[in-house]
Amino acid sequence: MSRIAFVSPLPPARTGIADYSADVLALLAPGHEIDVFHAQAEVDSARLPSTIGLHPAATLIERHRDRRYDAAVYQMGNGPAHDFLYDLLPRVPGLLVLHDLVLHHARARMFLDSPAARAYAQNPADRSRQQAARPALEAYRAELAYSYPERAERLFEAQLGTVGPLLPYAYPLFRLAVEASRVTVVHNEFMAAAVRAEVPDAGVVRVAMPVTAPAVGAEEAAALRARLGFTPDDFVVGSFGLLTPEKQIETVARAVARAAVHVPRLRLLLVGPVPDPGSLSRQLAGLDVAGRTVITGRVEFAELAAHMEAADTAVHLRYPTARETSAALLRLLAQGRPVILSDLEHLADIPGDAVMRADPTDEEGAVTRALLSLAARPEARARLAERARAFVRAEHAPARCRADYEMALALAVARPDPPRRPWPSHWAALRG
Secondary structure, three states: OOEEEEEOOOOOOOOHHHHHHHHHHHHHHHHOEEEEEEOOOOOOHHHOOOOOEEEEHHHHHHHHHHOOOOEEEEEEOOOHHHHHHOOOOOOOOOEEEEOOOOOHHHHHHHHHOOHHHHHHHHOOOOHHHHHHHHHHHHHHHHHHHHHOOOOHHHHHHHHHHOOOOOHHHHOOOOHHHHHOOOEEEEOOHHHHHHHHHHOOOOEEEEOOOOOOOOOOOHHHHHHHHHHOOOOOOOEEEEEEOOOOHHHOHHHHHHHHHHHHOOOOOEEEEEEOOOOOHHHHHHHHHHOOOHHHEEEEEOOOHHHHHHHHHOOOEEEEOOOOOOOOOOHHHHHHHHOOOOEEEEOOHHHOOOOHHHOEEEOHHHHHHHHHHHHHHHHHOHHHHHHHHHHHHHHHHHHOOHHHHHHHHHHHHHHHHHOOOOOOOOOOHHHHHHHO
């Protein structure tokens, strides 16, 4: 039995990684002594094993000093819920679970959206504000210079001078986090290859995600469809997860509008938090699909499976992408939903006969054709459902996830702390 420090956002934090962490903790808790460290005002302890300890992240260093942990596990994503991990990674090196290959957006925001940097941006002529912002700006510049020495200055100027979100996808900025860790865990082969190419001496392990399909009875699904306003004859197209521009909801809505000309019973179901409700409403109205669309907003995790069952098919698009393995996508497949997804390299792990792939060069047309085909061919939907379930059962079963994590933990315990490197001074200071 190992003593583990598990560092992650937890439910009810509005990130899928919090839900993932709850699932992983349930698998690991019976075999290990686990303390979980978080940076939240509230934790839904009912979703977590009763045997774990819950502690503020700020206490990790002291607890590790008083009684050393065999391994620290960090759940890292490209969002603000993970900002608190950066101060701890170099100080207690361990197992980095890299959910997003791209960390640049979140990391840049920590420097460029700091109070001092924001004040300086509002009045660049103010010398005192410039001086106050300098440490944050120089730290960001140093991280760029370390990871991308030949392009750092242009990247720095571009990030300060524009608000475009695309450039960071080309410069993911994960190198320092990986170098600060004994072992890096990823969930798909594309990310594994990318990490090895950037940090050749990194210990990289691919692990399965723990995905199961909660039982949802036909009557329960039918009742939910009725409450949502769908008839038994409607063909419901679902999209699930945070409804950001990256989910390409406009493309999905355009495809639904085109397909509905031939299949009038087509309906659109959007399930997940809506960051900009006004923009989404205008978008749907402009495409003349508002009347055939139901937007639920965020639903409780326990209700998600039933909402997935309420859809006859699902569309899962992503552009741009942080190369993540989507838990929402795997849950759809586990539920046996026929899924149309973007044909992207990092999704190559999913068998071709378990999904329908949409060519990104004509995604709207590809989704339209796929919807027309699936609406007309229930036998094709049944084949996709069977193969999707079989894929998840084989590749992402909880037992497989547990075995993969045990192997990764053993490797992290056995490996020494990473060697000293010429890190930027603010990283080297954390290392001590």
